Amino acid sequence: MTRPLADPHAVPAELRGYLQELVHRTHTACGPHLVSVIAVASVALGDHRHRRSDVDVTVVVDASSLPRGALPELAEALAHPALPCPAAGLEPAVHDADFAVRPSGEAGYLLDLNTGPSLPDRVSFDPSESPAFWYVIDRSVAHQAGRVLYGSPAREVIAEPARADLLTALGASVREHSAGEGHLADNRVLNGCRAVRYCRTGPWQAKRRAGEEVAADEERFRPLLRAALHSYEPPSRAADLELPAADVRTFLAWVADQVDATVRAG
Structure with missing residues (x-):
């Protein structure tokens, strides 16, 4: 029997x-050791773009008694096309409850x-295979703002990372997107906007809202940011616009300076 979502209207x-x-499928693999399934990223921040955005999910389990084969079974059960993904992609991360809290x-x-x-x-x-910043930010x-799909509320099972760790993660994220490899230009720019807004205001914002606010504040980057927002609109990554590479690099260098300034300010 398929389990209902905790709040279907939250997604x-x-x-x-x-x-x-x-x-x-997650409950089938993890059974009573499953604590929570929580939607993050664009779903949590209210800006999921159908077929354009990924679906990002954080899963919390009691790993102390989880059967050895549960996680490989879960990976196989969730993989596309065994479970056909209607979004651009699925990115679930599973954490032990003692770690996540x-x-x-x-x-x-x-x-x-x-x-x-x-x-x-x-x-x-093996978490040593991946840069930490993705998971710290998620x-x-x-x-x-996590949307609970199953189990305990997000704030009860997932701790807020320390601000210093978040700023370190943001700096690493900006460096990753500055390199550009494997990242779409509009996403690189709008991730940069989200980093700037976090440094300035604290709470996380959706990428498009962050892009609109930074464009309103920073006249010299406005043409690039408006182009990135326009490129982000179509419901397919194949329709992304080419953005001037030099302008993207200049903008992300400025974003890195904003993050570094925030770190220095404490």
């Missing part, structure tokens, strides 16, 4: 059936999976 209608089946600047996952029609397939059970978004 976009086009994802409800998919996320319900994801919860069902403590503030940490580490990756700390038990399982990290990338799968879907627009993502290269990847399965990892746990912060989960603590702030």
Whole structure:
């Protein structure tokens, strides 16, 4: 029997059936050791773009008694196309409950999976294989705004990372997106906007809202940011616009300076 979502109306209608089946398969693999399944990133921040955005999910389990084969079974059960992903991709990360409830600047996952029609397939059970910043930021978004699909509330099971660790993660994120490899130009720019808004205001914002606010504040980058926002609109990554590479690099260098200034300010 498929398990219902905790609050179906907390997620976009086009994802409800998919996320319900994801919860069902996660519970089947983890059984009573499953603590929570929480939607993060664009779903949590209310800006999921159908077929354009990924679906990011944080799963919390009691690893102390989890059967050895549960996580490989879960990775196989959630992989596209065994579970056809209606979004650009699915990126679930599984954390032990004892780890997730403590503030940490580490990756700390038990399982990290990338799968879907627009993502290269990847399965990892070793957090040393991945840069920590992805998971630190996702746990912060989960603590702030995570949409519970199953189990305990996000704030009860996922700690907010320390601000110093978040700023370190932001700096690493900006450097990753500055390099550009494997990242779409509009996403690189709008991730930069989100970093700036976090440094200035604290709470996480959706990428598009952050882009609009930085464009309003920073006249010299306005043409680039408006172009990135326009490119982000179509419901397919294949329709992304080319953005001037030199302008993107200049903007992300400025973003890095904003993050560094925030770190120096404490």
